[in-house]
Amino acid sequence: MSRERCGVKFRRASSESRALLEGVLEDEVTTHVRADRYERTRGRQGHRNGHYTRDLVTTHGPLPKLHVPRLLEGGVEFTLFDKYQRRQAAVDAAIGQLFLQGISTRKLKAITRDLFGAPVSATTVSRTAALPRCRGRSDSGALCGIGH
DSSP states (O other), X not given: OEEEETTEEEEOOOHHHHHHHHHHHHHHHXXXXXXXXXXXXXXXXXXXXXXXXXXXXXXXXXXXXXXXXXXXXXXXXXSSOOTTOOBOHHHHHXXXXXXXXXOOHHHHHHHHHHHHSSOOOHHHHHHHHTOGGGSSOTTHHHHTXXXX
């Protein structure tokens, strides 16, 4: 699905991307639990407890209602994102760098809506610009994961 806004062609992340990410999350839970879904083994380390949905903004566009597996006891630290994280680190780094280059928060709101499919608040812009890896150097684009 694609659409055009302000002359920029915006494309929502594909269903293949969603399936890939959800598959990676399921594999991480399987590794953590040491058993596949519905598998009964002696070495099992926990039990699944359905899933919850999370909206995730990626560099390829938003993934609304991504299915994240849940465990009955404890939880899993996923490699794709941290707990409560709603945007990929590369998206936060891009926002921080644009702000540090002098783009206003109002313009950044429109830019992120056009590029990533989801606007950000002024508070989010300030927080991403305050990340230690994005401050203090003129070549900080490389430190923030942008460019090189």
